Amino acid sequence: MAERDYNFIEIEEKWQKTWEEKGSFLNKVDKNKPKYYVLEMFPYPSGRIHMGHVRNYTIGDIVARHKKMKGFNIFHPMGWDSFGLPAENAAIKNNTPPFKWTSENIANMKTQLKRLGFSYDWTREVGTYKPEYYRWNQWIFLKMLEKGLAYKKVSSVNWCPECQTVLANEQAENGVCWRCDSEVTQKELEQWFFRITKYADDLLAGHDEIADTWPEQVLTMQKNWIGRSTGLKVNFKLETGEDFPIFTTRPDTIFGVTFMVIAPEHPLLEKISDQKVKDFILKCKSQSMVDRTSEDKEKEGIDTGLKVINPFTGDKVSLYVGNFVLMEYGTGAIMAVPGHDVRDFAFAKKYGMPVKIVIDKPDAPLKLEDMSEAYTGEGVCVNSGEFSGMNNKEAIEKIADYAEKKGIGERTINYRLRDWGISRQRYWGCPIPVIYCDKCGTVPVPEKDLPVVLPTDVDFRGDSQSPLTRMPEFTKVKCPKCGGDARRETDTMDTFVDSSWYYARYSSPWSDKIFDEEEVSYWMPVDQYIGGIEHAVMHLLYARFFSMVLNDLGLLKTREPFKKLLTQGMVIKDGSKMSKSKGNVVDPDEIIKKYGADTVRLFMLFASPPQKDLDWSDKGVEGSFRFLNRVWRFLQKNRELYVAGSAVKNDELSAELKKLRIELHRTIKFVSHDIEERMQYNTAIARMMELTNALYAISEDELKTEAGKKVFSEVVDKFIPVMNPFVPHFAEEMWSDFGKKSFLAEEKWPEFIEELTVRDEIEIVFQINGKIKAKVNVSSDISEEEMKKLAHADPKMAENISGKQIVKEIVVPGKLVNIVVK
């Protein structure tokens, strides 16, 4: 029989078609099997898939295919995060309606994904831009409204006075409008919020459940993002007698307050008539939040002329407006203790405010005139009335006790986390289902009227105004309560809402309820979630929040949506992220055309471990292609040697064949370990390459013996299934080429024999004081005593020991002997 070439185009088309026809990847509820839900973050349909997607989905596919071979009932869906800004930008630029643009992109990208051979159940596909999906966004919104989890308040947005439009942060970079370069200002608007802060403690407590299965860095980032701190709310008073509460985590420094600072947005400031102060407030409001709070920007402030009274000391101090104080955090005002806070110190120096020491170092007392920076360490309270002499840690509690007893303050818990603003003054998103009536106020759209359908026939007129605002057929409605004329909300939802619950909708995208009870309770939660590290905080926190809300509504059985999380690194080329502007984008389709999907998949996994960034290299891809050809040629060349169902006996093997067999079983063991325990696919592939090198090293004569044929046949039976999750088309083709009737997609993961994973001989090293002096080959079952004996007998070692005193001898079994001498 003639040897065949590795014709990947033909092979990949053939198997993709076969899998589809056989329905190999349809996911069905089967309560007799353990389920496994593999999910990759769904893409935004920008038009073409990029290498980052290929990497993400290849990792997911290897998990899905491997777990399936291990006997799990797999759930592996895919869909589209299909609302968002880019569709509107495209609409403005090309005058293409977002719906059309998005639908076409989805069709293209789906074809691209199919070409990569991913094992998705496409009958579960969701698209967040479809009314049958987003109606449930609206439904959840109504439930949240009922439970008081959705509410409206005034909040500011980036505003371009020239374009008369709201800008996203990325459209307002460096404080100028992306379209007209005008200075961006802030504008206050009434907006909808989700009360995620109510779930702050739940979100923190939930971390316990996923502590061992999520990357620690993600948990840390979320913890810091939520930023729970216990402190004291202290009721300062204005000179006029008005209450002026502030929040502090450092009540031990309260005797050191020399001034107060208030946020520019604080309502108290509305009464101020001083023009200079008014101008300053306007200036602050036009600064972006990043600018205001970043440490490298100068802290700025201005005296309001108001005075505040410290309830502990009775001192009267000045009240400043400061750009670095945020209305969203605490009470929107702070007490300034320049002696013991870095930022307050800098501010005090700039504006000539006094500094007071209230915590001192017992061993090296502070001197006011020598202080060049705030002292933020621990110490003993001084100048602090009855609390003087106390350790400051103790004083924190004592001062809080005192404040509570006297009614001038109370212990409170404060969060850095802010409520989630979901209103977007944009067209391409899910309409917020409320109606405004002059008589009845804000009226929720009744459930029976859902979905509020987003009109798709729209005119963008080349500007970034939401077309919804000029569509009376959308905005003019009757009030559901009184039947009078009313106006529909034209704001749409943040797209993070869409992606906060899609993982559960996959279970039953066809359902006319939010979820099909049986499907969702069987498949949820996600067992393995995979996506970029850039989502560590926002998306993953919002999704957890939604999952908890849905759990409280009785719609999901678990609180945590993602049992295990893998955060993958970016795909880099020539040292930076692939992007159009840098011109370093590699199109997956071109590479597939040249080398095939299996090579692309293999390279994506081989070039770097999943968590790390991956450097794209054209030469490296060729290496992966070369490896597949090498395996292909070896198997083709020796195809005639294959004997189906032959059983190998170890004692009939030559030393060379036995060694090869051990390498085979070691390969299965290590690849299994790398996939299951470590999710480190680059080393798994390296193992497979080593086995291939060992196959080439065996002599032809040896392979042609009866025993050789049996070992070769075992290699075929076990190695091809091992390759399957990585290069599924290649593996299926080989499998059928060796006369197998089954599909690898339905096959079991091969087993290894533990005794056959131990090499007969191992190399150990001898050290003197931790420096290697000799390496020797020994039998792998050597005892510690024998190792020690051999170390002493070694001439090189003896030379280094002689005339010296042995202090210690360390034996690490199977590794080394270290003799410490003096």
Add this chain to the structure above:
RNA sequence: GCCGAAGUGGUGAAACUGGUAGACGCACCGGACUCAAAAUCCGGCGGGGGCAACCUCAUGAGGGUUCGAUUCCCUCCUUCGGCACCA
């Protein structure tokens, strides 16, 4: 600035729990095959020194802990991700 990571040969990386630094691949060099080239197969490949056995230096920089540190601790440098309206 704040929060979170990463830094190892010419290069992508490996070393899993503190125990042989550089597995596997790329590039490069040499050999075989060929009229020749490509492909393929075989071999070499961190730096410095030595004819050689071998010696010595080396995991961003500097210190520390340890018999032994890429791995743990401290300080610093550089790069990357996130910072609430990109997704």
